[in-house]
Amino acid sequence: MKNLVIGLVIGIFAGLCLAALAGYITVVNGWVPARADEPSGGFETWAAHSALRAVIKREAPKDCPVPGDEANLAAGAKIYSQNCSGCHGAPGSPKPDFAKGFSPSPPLFASGDSVTDDPVGSIYWKVNHGIRFTGMPAFNSMLKDNELWQVSLFLKNMDKLPPPVDATWKSMK
Numbered sequence: 437m438k439n440l441v442i443g444l445v446i447g448i449f450a451g452l453c454l455a456a457l458a459g460y461i462t463v464v465n466g467w468v469p470a471r472a473d474e475p476s477g478g479f480e481t482w483a484a485h486s487a488l489r490a491v492i493k494r495e496a497p498k499d500c501p502v503p504g505d506e507a508n509l510a511a512g513a514k515i516y517s518q519n520c521s522g523c524h525g526a527p528g529s530p531k532p533d534f535a536k537g538f539s540p541s542p543p544l545f546a547s548g549d550s551v552t553d554d555p556v557g558s559i560y561w562k563v564n565h566g567i568r569f570t571g572m573p574a575f576n577s578m579l580k581d582n583e584l585w586q587v588s589l590f591l592k593n594m595d596k597l598p599p600p601v602d603a604t605w606k607s608m609k
Protein backbone atom coordinates (compact mmCIF):
# COMPACT_ATOMS: atom_id res chain seq x y z
CA MET A 437 0.00 0.00 0.00
CA LYS A 438 2.81 2.38 0.98
CA ASN A 439 4.67 1.55 -2.28
CA LEU A 440 1.52 2.20 -4.30
CA VAL A 441 1.15 5.69 -2.78
CA ILE A 442 4.83 6.49 -3.39
CA GLY A 443 4.51 5.23 -7.00
CA LEU A 444 1.41 7.35 -7.53
CA VAL A 445 3.09 10.50 -6.16
CA ILE A 446 6.19 9.95 -8.33
CA GLY A 447 3.95 9.28 -11.35
CA ILE A 448 1.94 12.49 -10.87
CA PHE A 449 5.12 14.52 -10.30
CA ALA A 450 6.76 13.07 -13.44
CA GLY A 451 3.59 13.80 -15.44
CA LEU A 452 3.55 17.43 -14.29
CA CYS A 453 7.27 17.83 -15.12
CA LEU A 454 6.67 16.41 -18.61
CA ALA A 455 3.71 18.77 -19.20
CA ALA A 456 5.79 21.76 -18.05
CA LEU A 457 8.69 20.66 -20.30
CA ALA A 458 6.35 20.24 -23.29
CA GLY A 459 4.96 23.76 -22.64
CA TYR A 460 8.45 25.23 -22.37
CA ILE A 461 9.62 23.54 -25.62
CA THR A 462 6.49 24.76 -27.45
CA VAL A 463 7.05 28.37 -26.35
CA VAL A 464 10.82 28.65 -26.92
CA ASN A 465 10.61 27.04 -30.37
CA GLY A 466 8.12 29.63 -31.62
CA TRP A 467 5.22 27.16 -31.98
CA VAL A 468 2.82 29.46 -30.12
CA PRO A 469 1.06 31.85 -32.57
CA ALA A 470 2.52 35.36 -32.24
CA ARG A 471 1.50 37.04 -35.53
CA ALA A 472 -1.35 39.52 -35.90
CA ASP A 473 -1.86 38.76 -39.61
CA GLU A 474 -3.30 35.29 -39.13
CA PRO A 475 -6.60 34.35 -37.47
CA SER A 476 -6.59 33.20 -33.83
CA GLY A 477 -6.90 29.45 -33.23
CA GLY A 478 -9.78 27.68 -31.48
CA PHE A 479 -8.01 27.01 -28.17
CA GLU A 480 -6.60 30.56 -28.04
CA THR A 481 -10.03 32.09 -28.69
CA TRP A 482 -11.72 29.82 -26.13
CA ALA A 483 -9.12 30.60 -23.43
CA ALA A 484 -9.18 34.37 -24.09
CA HIS A 485 -13.01 34.59 -24.18
CA SER A 486 -13.48 32.40 -21.10
CA ALA A 487 -10.92 34.41 -19.07
CA LEU A 488 -12.49 37.72 -20.16
CA ARG A 489 -16.06 36.56 -19.36
CA ALA A 490 -15.03 35.38 -15.88
CA VAL A 491 -13.18 38.61 -14.99
CA ILE A 492 -16.04 40.77 -16.26
CA LYS A 493 -18.57 38.73 -14.28
CA ARG A 494 -16.54 39.40 -11.14
CA GLU A 495 -15.51 43.03 -11.73
CA ALA A 496 -18.00 44.82 -14.02
CA PRO A 497 -20.16 47.37 -12.18
CA LYS A 498 -23.84 46.37 -11.92
CA ASP A 499 -25.25 49.92 -11.84
CA CYS A 500 -24.65 52.77 -14.28
CA PRO A 501 -24.19 56.11 -12.46
CA VAL A 502 -24.84 58.18 -15.62
CA PRO A 503 -28.41 58.51 -17.01
CA GLY A 504 -28.92 57.37 -20.62
CA ASP A 505 -30.54 60.67 -21.63
CA GLU A 506 -30.21 62.53 -24.92
CA ALA A 507 -27.33 64.77 -23.75
CA ASN A 508 -25.22 61.83 -22.53
CA LEU A 509 -25.92 59.74 -25.65
CA ALA A 510 -24.94 62.70 -27.88
CA ALA A 511 -21.75 63.17 -25.85
CA GLY A 512 -21.05 59.41 -26.19
CA ALA A 513 -21.43 59.58 -29.99
CA LYS A 514 -18.92 62.45 -30.11
CA ILE A 515 -16.44 60.57 -27.88
CA TYR A 516 -16.84 57.53 -30.17
CA SER A 517 -16.11 59.52 -33.31
CA GLN A 518 -13.03 61.12 -31.73
CA ASN A 519 -11.55 58.02 -30.07
CA CYS A 520 -13.00 54.80 -31.48
CA SER A 521 -13.93 55.15 -35.16
CA GLY A 522 -10.31 54.74 -36.34
CA CYS A 523 -10.58 51.05 -35.38
CA HIS A 524 -14.34 50.42 -35.04
CA GLY A 525 -15.46 52.40 -38.12
CA ALA A 526 -17.57 55.47 -38.83
CA PRO A 527 -21.09 55.59 -40.37
CA GLY A 528 -21.06 55.17 -44.15
CA SER A 529 -17.29 54.63 -44.24
CA PRO A 530 -15.55 51.44 -45.34
CA LYS A 531 -13.68 49.26 -42.84
CA PRO A 532 -10.73 51.39 -41.66
CA ASP A 533 -7.39 50.25 -43.13
CA PHE A 534 -5.97 50.37 -39.61
CA ALA A 535 -8.55 47.79 -38.42
CA LYS A 536 -7.50 45.27 -41.08
CA GLY A 537 -4.22 44.55 -39.32
CA PHE A 538 -5.63 43.29 -36.00
CA SER A 539 -6.14 39.73 -34.79
CA PRO A 540 -8.75 39.52 -33.32
CA SER A 541 -10.43 42.13 -35.55
CA PRO A 542 -12.24 45.06 -33.94
CA PRO A 543 -16.04 44.77 -34.32
CA LEU A 544 -17.36 47.38 -36.79
CA PHE A 545 -19.93 49.21 -34.68
CA ALA A 546 -20.86 51.58 -37.52
CA SER A 547 -21.56 48.70 -39.93
CA GLY A 548 -23.86 46.30 -38.12
CA ASP A 549 -21.72 44.80 -35.34
CA SER A 550 -23.09 45.70 -31.94
CA VAL A 551 -22.93 45.18 -28.21
CA THR A 552 -26.52 46.35 -27.61
CA ASP A 553 -27.39 43.03 -25.91
CA ASP A 554 -24.53 43.33 -23.39
CA PRO A 555 -25.01 44.90 -19.95
CA VAL A 556 -23.72 48.49 -19.99
CA GLY A 557 -21.38 47.67 -17.06
CA SER A 558 -19.67 45.02 -19.18
CA ILE A 559 -19.15 47.49 -22.08
CA TYR A 560 -17.83 50.06 -19.58
CA TRP A 561 -15.39 47.47 -18.15
CA LYS A 562 -13.94 46.78 -21.62
CA VAL A 563 -13.57 50.46 -22.52
CA ASN A 564 -12.17 51.28 -19.09
CA HIS A 565 -9.61 48.44 -18.81
CA GLY A 566 -9.07 47.40 -22.45
CA ILE A 567 -8.73 43.77 -23.56
CA ARG A 568 -5.35 42.17 -23.00
CA PHE A 569 -3.49 40.68 -26.01
CA THR A 570 -5.80 42.47 -28.47
CA GLY A 571 -5.65 45.94 -30.01
CA MET A 572 -8.37 47.21 -27.64
CA PRO A 573 -6.74 49.89 -25.45
CA ALA A 574 -7.64 50.78 -21.85
CA PHE A 575 -9.19 54.24 -22.04
CA ASN A 576 -9.04 55.08 -18.32
CA SER A 577 -6.00 57.29 -18.82
CA MET A 578 -7.53 59.07 -21.85
CA LEU A 579 -11.18 59.61 -20.85
CA LYS A 580 -12.81 60.77 -17.61
CA ASP A 581 -15.02 58.26 -15.79
CA ASN A 582 -18.28 59.91 -16.89
CA GLU A 583 -17.00 59.95 -20.50
CA LEU A 584 -16.31 56.19 -20.26
CA TRP A 585 -19.94 55.73 -19.19
CA GLN A 586 -21.24 58.10 -21.92
CA VAL A 587 -19.53 56.19 -24.73
CA SER A 588 -20.62 52.86 -23.18
CA LEU A 589 -24.24 54.09 -23.01
CA PHE A 590 -23.98 55.19 -26.64
CA LEU A 591 -22.85 51.70 -27.76
CA LYS A 592 -25.50 50.01 -25.60
CA ASN A 593 -28.28 52.15 -27.13
CA MET A 594 -27.02 52.42 -30.73
CA ASP A 595 -30.09 50.63 -32.11
CA LYS A 596 -32.57 52.95 -30.35
CA LEU A 597 -30.98 56.41 -30.30
CA PRO A 598 -33.32 59.42 -29.98
CA PRO A 599 -33.83 60.73 -33.57
CA PRO A 600 -31.73 63.94 -33.16
CA VAL A 601 -28.79 61.96 -31.72
CA ASP A 602 -29.17 59.31 -34.44
CA ALA A 603 -29.09 61.99 -37.15
CA THR A 604 -25.95 63.62 -35.69
CA TRP A 605 -24.27 60.21 -35.30
CA LYS A 606 -25.05 59.19 -38.90
CA SER A 607 -23.51 62.43 -40.19
CA MET A 608 -20.24 61.85 -38.27
CA LYS A 609 -17.14 60.81 -40.19
Ligand code: HEC
Pocket residue numbers: 515516519520521522523524538540541542543550551559562563567570571572573575587588591
Ligand atom coordinates in the same frame (compact mmCIF):
# COMPACT_ATOMS: atom_id res chain seq x y z
C1 HEC B 1 -6.47 50.72 -31.72
C2 HEC B 1 -7.73 50.12 -32.08
C3 HEC B 1 -8.91 50.30 -31.19
C4 HEC B 1 -9.41 51.49 -30.68
C5 HEC B 1 -8.89 52.90 -30.89
C6 HEC B 1 -10.60 51.13 -29.95
N1 HEC B 1 -10.79 49.77 -29.99
FE1 HEC B 1 -12.33 48.74 -29.12
N2 HEC B 1 -11.56 46.99 -29.81
C7 HEC B 1 -10.43 46.87 -30.59
C8 HEC B 1 -10.23 45.47 -30.89
C9 HEC B 1 -9.10 44.90 -31.73
C10 HEC B 1 -11.27 44.75 -30.27
C11 HEC B 1 -11.54 43.25 -30.31
C12 HEC B 1 -11.07 42.59 -29.04
C13 HEC B 1 -11.55 41.16 -28.91
O1 HEC B 1 -12.06 40.55 -29.86
O2 HEC B 1 -11.43 40.62 -27.80
C14 HEC B 1 -12.07 45.75 -29.58
C15 HEC B 1 -13.19 45.44 -28.81
C16 HEC B 1 -14.04 46.37 -28.26
C17 HEC B 1 -15.23 46.06 -27.50
C18 HEC B 1 -15.76 44.64 -27.21
C19 HEC B 1 -16.67 44.20 -28.30
C20 HEC B 1 -17.40 42.91 -28.03
O3 HEC B 1 -17.93 42.33 -29.00
O4 HEC B 1 -17.46 42.48 -26.88
C21 HEC B 1 -15.81 47.24 -27.12
C22 HEC B 1 -17.11 47.43 -26.34
C23 HEC B 1 -14.96 48.29 -27.64
N3 HEC B 1 -13.89 47.73 -28.31
C24 HEC B 1 -15.22 49.64 -27.47
C25 HEC B 1 -14.35 50.65 -27.87
C26 HEC B 1 -14.59 52.06 -27.61
C27 HEC B 1 -15.82 52.64 -26.93
C28 HEC B 1 -13.50 52.73 -28.09
C29 HEC B 1 -13.22 54.20 -28.03
C30 HEC B 1 -13.37 54.87 -26.75
C31 HEC B 1 -12.60 51.74 -28.69
N4 HEC B 1 -13.16 50.50 -28.52
C32 HEC B 1 -11.40 52.04 -29.31
C33 HEC B 1 -9.62 47.90 -31.03
C34 HEC B 1 -9.79 49.23 -30.74
